[in-house]
Amino acid sequence: MDAQKETFMEEARELLVKLESALLELEVVPDDTDQIDRAFRALHTIKGSGAMFGFDDIAEFTHDIETVFELLRDRKIAVTGELVSLSLSVCDQIKVMLEAYIGGPPADKDEAERILMSFREMVPEQDIGIKQPEEAPEKLHPHEEDESLGAEVTYRISFRPDRDILKNGTNPIHLLNELRALGECDITAHMEETPLLKDYAQEACYIYWDIVLTTGRGLNAIKDVFIFVEDTSDIKINVVDDGQDVNVSVDTKRLGEILVDRGDVSNDKLQSMLKNQKRIGEILVEKDVVCGGKVEVALAEQKHVKRTHEKIWRAAQTASVRVPAERLDELVDLVGELVTVQARLTQKAVHENDPELTAIAEDVENLTGGLRDNTMSVRMIQIGITFTSFRRLVRDLSADLGKNIVLKTSGGETELDKTVIDRLNDPMVHIIRNCIDHGIEFPDVRIQSNKPEMGTIHLSAEHSGAHVLIKISDDGAGLDPVAIMEKAEKNNIISKEIELSEKEIAQLVFAPGFSTAKEVTDVSGRGVGLDVVKRNVEALRGSVDINSKKGEGTTITLRLPLTLAIIEGFLVEIGGDKYILPLSSVEECVELRKEDSDQIGDSNILNVRGEIIPYVRLRKSFESLGEPPELEHVVITDVNGDRVGFVVDNVIGSYQTVIKSLGRAMRQSEDVSGATILGDGTVALILNIDKLVKAA
Amino acid sequence: MTKTIMVVDDSSSVRQMMAFTLENAGYDVVEAEDGQDALKKLNSSPVNMIVTDLNMPNVNGFDLIRSIRSKPEYKYIPIVVLTTESHDEKKQESKEAGATGWITKPFKPDQLIGVINKVMPQ
């Protein structure tokens, strides 16, 4: 029981004592109004606070009795001995009900009913009738309203407050501000009724307002604004435009129409006035200023302009612009070129040592950076749409197989480069098919293994540095390590002697030519394995990981780069050639002296502040010629959670890397994931550190 | 500037709940246990708003509102009354006495904050 409830219990006990003593006093002096008041207030507080702190039974029971005491207080009935003893039994009853909350015996409901019946008998028929079971609680507090946005509707609101509104502490400005918060709002204040100073009452409100408000919050939200003043003020709310036929008539209303609408001018009067009025064209022709033909042309022009305005107006309605994807690709290419040229400019500026040129180069660098970020962000789209598109897949496939599966998603707002999302669809379909087909069990199997009959597939996306993690997890049967090993041995993927950890075994499902389903089905057994998924994801410079627990489910994690076009790179030099490491993976650099490396020998393990770090000699991997320099550098990176060092000749620093494909002719080079063009026009290769670590 | 709200209720549990809610929302709170106590405390510590129960010993809510409105410095202060009934007569009566708005018991903390924000925006 929380502190507030305890406070109430304590208070209620005190009040019951007060009630009891008041009742006993009343037994002696039946018309002691002070005591009647005390008793009434005790009951009132028990009822009111009881309801607030969740003691609903007590509040309900006390309600009718409070009514009787109200009648007593208003002298509509008189205090009798019978009433007092009945009220005392009320005290006892409430006490029992209270104690029941802290472990006492449950209150006798029949007893409560009997007391209430007796009370009702005591009271004149017409008076007890006033309080039948409580009406539905008032729902006029603003926060209780449904604030979901509906269609935008335009309202005309006339708010003519009571002259005395200020005397109640109401500030009409607050109310108008509240309206402003609801949506696009035009407020006109009317001061016409403000009297001369000699007649001016200081506390009176002479101003009234007309408001045109466009909001999607609904009529109730507007009514709520005026809830405390609605019965004293004159408030009219009308719908002007419900936003439905906005495309049919772009015309805004004419002055005359509005005046008629507002009831300021009658329609008949307006029409008769209009009849008397000649059109400007007619007047001009009549006065022989222009000829009729010219007026016709001008009218046609007017019509045209109006039509054009309509078009513009409609176009302006859409806040976003659709652009063909190729144009975006072009834009990214151009920005990429610009970044490269800017790098050349910067290099030249450094070389020339001309302060003016350096300043220009810096400006260009800043602008290019901004343009790059902007262009990249234009290409980012939320993955949620892709997630949603899988609902149908899950629904249809699970129905086909007779399985009961629900798809849950989270992190749909996570943004990824459009290209990545486009190319992600196939691998994800494949994985989800696998979840449905091989992962989630049939309903009877699930029930047998004490799982909910309904299986769940959960798709989630989240940021992790320069990467996005997409997880596809199911609560299905999980991978069976024994079955996988058997299968892998049978298909000659591994040899029997190899001892593998459970995690390593799970990775085997990505090996080419692997499929563990016992029977081939339409759903996923089409001869294409998860190896295709792995390849596709790696083509996006991403990686795939699998985690599974037998009987509990499987999670496949796709780790994808945010963008395919430009990354922050880390430029290094090996044997005169330049290479780029993804900066997001770089953690630190340490020096490696020749005598140290000789000492280490071929062990390929480095001691960095007591931490043992394995390293890869890139010179060796790339068969670089020539002797390594006296002082080499080790770039320590995070490769899928492990710290791995790469030994390079020299580190140059971070570099805006526009990723270029090596082209189809070079695609089998796994050590390299792409190339970039440096400021001096030469090509630097982007290293695929995952692969380099695996190959070492 | 932190605004001060006076809560007047003879139920200590209701007072405690309101004080807790309002203090969490960033207001300073002055508690009073009935109308008499409220009037006394108003003289010593100025407040920006008052939330009061109606049924109270000594000086009840209606009388309290009338007394407050008669003070020049509190002529326009927002006053919110707590009513147990959703009946209009009580609301009407309290409005006539000079209340700005009302909140119906039982209420939840955020409902209280909602009404406070309505009559005294921050």
Added chain:
Amino acid sequence: MTEEAAAESWQYLSFNLDQEIYALNIIQVKEVLDYTEITKVPKMPDFMRGVINLRGKVVPVVDLRLKFGMPETEKTVDTCIIIIEITLDGESTSLGALADSVREVLTLKPDLIEPPPKIGMRLKTEFIKGMGKKDDEFIIILDVDSVFSAEELVSVQDAEEEIDTVNSEDQPEQTETVQKEGGQVLST
């Protein structure tokens, strides 16, 4: 086919490779560059010399000498890179080919082109579209799509093996293929 287009398809770019004259159909040649520094890509077959920056595009460069089993190209003032456009897996892509020197653009009418000799060639017969002749010199016209096919680009076979393969193959069939391909040139 217009006459102009037909005439163009008879034009060839000739170049030197280790004392022999080779030619490529001009349609497939995009441009000829002076030798520029080539960035080596690790773990590629030797004839894939690396990549160059072609106005912002990364283009792989093949050493045709190594591909054809000749000694590696040595850089001279005449060394150049012929940029050609090929189709790989249905996608068109650019590729550079190292040549000792570029000679000229010449016109060879189809009736002057003969099928390659069946024996005694250093390179695979399917690499050759035909043999032309100018000023008593033989010109080997390369079949670009076959030299730079997806399989060839990944192959690390050495030239000797290739010669063996050619010699052991059924010859009448070979001739037939070449004639068919010659026909294709005409119809382009």
